[in-house]
Amino acid sequence: MADTDKKQDISELTKREYKYGFTTDIEADVLPKGLNEQTIRAIWAKKNEPEYMLEFRLKAYRQWLTMKHPTWAHLQIDPIDFQDISYYSAPKKKEKLQSIDEVPPEILHTFEKLGIPLMEQKRLSNVAVDAVFDSVSVATTHQKKLAKQGIIFCSISEALHTHPDLVKKYLGSVVPITDNFYAALNSAVFSDGSFVYIPPDTKCPMELSTYFRINTEETGQFERTLIICDKNSSVSYIEGCTAPAFDTRQLHAAIVELVALDNADIKYSTVQNWFAGDPESGKGGIYNFVVKRGKCQGANSKISWTQIETGSAITWKYPSCVLIGDNSQGEFYSVALTTGHQQADTGTKMIHIGKNTRSVVISKGISADVASNAYRGLVRVASVAEGARNYTQCDSMLVGDKCSAHTFPYIDVGNENAQVEHEASTSKISEEQLLYFQQRGIGKEEAIRTILNGFCKDVFNQLPMEFAVEAQKLLALKLEHSVG
Amino acid sequence: MLEINRLRAGYGEAEILKGISLTVKPGEIHGIMGPNGHGKSTMSKILIGHPAYAVTGGGVTFNGKNLLEMPPEKRALEGMFLAYQYPVEIPGVNNAEFLRMAYNEKRKHEKLEPVDPLDFDELLNAKMKFLGMDSRFKERAVNEGFSGGEKKKNEILQMALLEPKVAILDEIDSGLDIDALKVVAEGVNKLAGPGNSLMIITHYPRILQYIKPHHVHVLIRGKIVRSGGMDLAEELETTGYDSYLKEK
Numbered sequence: 001m002a003d004t005d006k007k008q009d010i011s012e013l014t015k016r017e018y019k020y021g022f023t024t025d026i027e028a029d030v031l032p033k034g035l036n037e038q039t040i041r042a043i044w045a046k047k048n049e050p051e052y053m054l055e056f057r058l059k060a061y062r063q064w065l066t067m068k069h070p071t072w073a074h075l076q077i078d079p080i081d082f083q084d085i086s087y088y089s090a091p092k093k094k095e096k097l098q099s100i101d102e103v104p105p106e107i108l109h110t111f112e113k114l115g116i117p118l119m120e121q122k123r124l125s126n127v128a129v130d131a132v133f134d135s136v137s138v139a140t141t142h143q144k145k146l147a148k149q150g151i152i153f154c155s156i157s158e159a160l161h162t163h164p165d166l167v168k169k170y171l172g173s174v175v176p177i178t179d180n181f182y183a184a185l186n187s188a189v190f191s192d193g194s195f196v197y198i199p200p201d202t203k204c205p206m207e208l209s210t211y212f213r214i215n216t217e218e219t220g221q222f223e224r225t226l227i228i229c230d231k232n233s234s235v236s237y238i239e240g241c242t243a244p245a246f247d248t249r250q251l252h253a254a255i256v257e258l259v260a261l262d263n264a265d266i267k268y269s270t271v272q273n274w275f276a277g278d279p280e281s282g283k284g285g286i287y288n289f290v291v292k293r294g295k296c297q298g299a300n301s302k303i304s305w306t307q308i309e310t311g312s313a314i315t316w317k318y319p320s321c322v323l324i325g326d327n328s329q330g331e332f333y334s335v336a337l338t339t340g341h342q343q344a345d346t347g348t349k350m351i352h353i354g355k356n357t358r359s360v361v362i363s364k365g366i367s368a369d370v371a372s373n374a375y376r377g378l379v380r381v382a383s384v385a386e387g388a389r390n391y392t393q394c395d396s397m398l399v400g401d402k403c404s405a406h407t408f409p410y411i412d413v414g415n416e417n418a419q420v421e422h423e424a425s426t427s428k429i430s431e432e433q434l435l436y437f438q439q440r441g442i443g444k445e446e447a448i449r450t451i452l453n454g455f456c457k458d459v460f461n462q463l464p465m466e467f468a469v470e471a472q473k474l475l476a477l478k479l480e481h482s483v484g
Numbered sequence: 485m486l487e488i489n490r491l492r493a494g495y496g497e498a499e500i501l502k503g504i505s506l507t508v509k510p511g512e513i514h515g516i517m518g519p520n521g522h523g524k525s526t527m528s529k530i531l532i533g534h535p536a537y538a539v540t541g542g543g544v545t546f547n548g549k550n551l552l553e554m555p556p557e558k559r560a561l562e563g564m565f566l567a568y569q570y571p572v573e574i575p576g577v578n579n580a581e582f583l584r585m586a587y588n589e590k591r592k593h594e595k596l597e598p599v600d601p602l603d604f605d606e607l608l609n610a611k612m613k614f615l616g617m618d619s620r621f622k623e624r625a626v627n628e629g630f631s632g633g634e635k636k637k638n639e640i641l642q643m644a645l646l647e648p649k650v651a652i653l654d655e656i657d658s659g660l661d662i663d664a665l666k667v668v669a670e671g672v673n674k675l676a677g678p679g680n681s682l683m684i685i686t687h688y689p690r691i692l693q694y695i696k697p698h699h700v701h702v703l704i705r706g707k708i709v710r711s712g713g714m715d716l717a718e719e720l721e722t723t724g725y726d727s728y729l730k731e732k
């Protein structure tokens with residue numbers, strides 16, 4: 001076999017059709033394209049929000065107008081026309097739903113097809129799901145059961161009405177509206193998302209989960225998630241996402257804010273499989289530009305981010321931890337897989353402020369075909385952060401030789417007793433390794449799966465059990481192509 | 485069992501094998517000898533289906549089937565095994581799990597149930613003990629950081645588990661001290677039987693003292709220039725390959 005055939009062989013394995021690329025035919029209430037103060041007032045009015053939210057949104061919008069699209073990322077982003085996007089789309093029949101039974105059957109069916117049954121008696125009985133369809137939350141399961149323990153799990157629009165004080169206190173407290181270009185944009189136009197509050201001394205009895213689905217073409221999804229874990233409490237939260245396969249780019253610019261009070265423990269896991277665009281031409285796909293940040297406000301609090309990023313045309317996000325409370329801990333475990341024309345610039349920021357704060361960063365970047373994959377991470381230790389420690393390990397795996405991996409670590413240590421460790425490695429899945437498996441009777445796909453699972457083990461181990469299995473499968477699917 | 489018929493093959497533009505014919509019958513042990521760089525490993529890689537090499541002429545039949553048409557894993561499952569001269573390292577993949585995976589693939593091919601980790605562990609322990617391998621090699625990543633000799637033992641371990649019909653051992657003695665060589669040779673001899681065949685590729689005749697071949701071939705510049713019995717190996721021990729290299 002000639003050399004070029006050989007490379008083709010390996011890339012064959014990385015092409016696979018996106019199986020969530022269907023659209024759901026449902027009448028939607030869509031705002032016309034364009035962004036101005038009228039748009040923002042319209043969103044605010046549609047959602048029937050309290051007065052202070054209009055102020056919040058307009059302030060963000062005016063700030064956004066003064067900001068420039070950032071250019072520092074290792075990404076090639078076609079210019080985005082923010083006037084060519086619709087900022088709101090909701091399935092019609094928007095009266096408030098009394099129960100899951102009232103969710104339009106097309107939507108229930110969509111989520112079923114995605115493997116996310118919303119009917120509570122179904123498979124995910126130990127997971128409560130908030131299903132977000134385009135701009136709005138269409139269903140939240142297990143609410144009543146959770147409410148018995150004082151746990152609030154609902155859409156953020158609902159929380160604005162039912163728990164206005166909590167929302168007002170914490171919304172924008174972790175990611176200020178002026179934080180960056182996309183934070184300002186999201187704060188101006190966000191339409192829905194999930195809200196979680198865990199009261200003191202409560203271990204949330206089930207996994208909480210949001211499932212995002214973009215359905216309408218040329219609609220941006222700007223959702224907002226806010227999770228507050230009060231003293232001595234803990235919660236594990238999972239986010240999943242898919243979108244139909246359109247030729248045009250779609251923008252997903254979310255904000256996730258986490259707040260952990262004394263001794264609180266938040267675990268936030270993401271399995272992201274947005275449509276990545278056409279693997280051959282690079283057309284279409286989601287721009288996933290998300291701001292995720294957690295504040296370890298209380299002493300001994302802990303926030304752990306785990307992300308499995310396999311989809312999107314461009315992934316651009318840095319789930320971060322601000323470690324304010326003494327002895328607080330931040331963790332970031334990431335697998336970012338890019339194939340076809342996908343690009344990712346992702347990583348984390350660990351900001352050490354409290355005493356004896358600790359952080360761990362484990363990043364695994366996998367790149368195949370002509371994709372590009374960058375890890376960018378900041379570790380900052382404030383001068384007052386006595387005894388701060390960080391360990392960062394950042395590994396890249398290349399599949400084939402037209403893809404690329406980059407590492408951009410930033411270390412900014414203001415306290416001389418801090419311990420900051422950084423390790424990095426780059427490896428390749430070689431033809432020789434695959435052949436070795438094959439020579440022992442193990443097929444190529446299985447070989448790739450095994451090597452990648454080995455590579456990602458430390459991150460998969462962090463995922464809740466059933467999602468670890470899903471994640472492994474997803475990774476395999478993305479890299480597989482039924483050969484022969 | 486294995487019939488190589490005027491096989492020509494190369495890497496890129498360069499033709500390395502220039503018409504090799506060789507028949508290996510069940511139960512036979514063949515020694516393939518020759519100086520470095522003359523195509524011995526190339527022949528083994530062609531037989532297992534290495535994608536970087538291209539066959540340019542001739543053919544190979546394995547158990548009556550066209551070997552060259554089969555993908556590498558099929559060849560393995562049909563009973564073709566190569567103990568590599570330079571086994572590749574596979575970081576992150578647990579050795580014991582890898583071995584079990586291979587073992588179960590073979591069982592699947594034979595329409596048998598897979599063995600579970602516990603049963604497999606017992607089987608593995610027995611084989612490793614026989615080869616004098618420390619059990620910590622189970623926990624390490626496949627070949628990663630193994631010494632040359634440890635890698636060779638790991639190859640023979642796989643052979644012992646998979647019980648191939650035709651095993652090609654490529655320079656299995658390099659990197660082994662004399663005691664290790666004896667252990668490995670003993671392991672190999674135990675696997676040799678009326679049903680399976682061995683091809684021992686070697687530069688040095690030493691190993692053939694321990695694994696006695698029925699046939700010996702000299703491979704020079706991509707061709708088998710002479711075949712004989714054990715006496716040929718003994719002759720080479722004293723004369724070396726010089727006389728073959730001078731002839732054009």
Ligand SMILES: Nc1ncnc2c1ncn2[C@@H]1O[C@H](COP(=O)(O)OP(=O)(O)O)[C@@H](O)[C@H]1O
Nearest residue numbers: 495500518519520521522523524525526527536
């Ligand atoms: N991957 C390769 N790339 C280029 N040349 C190769 C490659 N593999 C083998 N060769 C060449 O083919 C010839 C035979 O090599 P090899 O089969 O390894 O010899 P042996 O095993 O008999 O020592 C040598 O000239 C070697 O340089």
Ligand SMILES: [Mg+2]
Nearest residue numbers: 524525569655
């Ligand atoms: Mg050789």
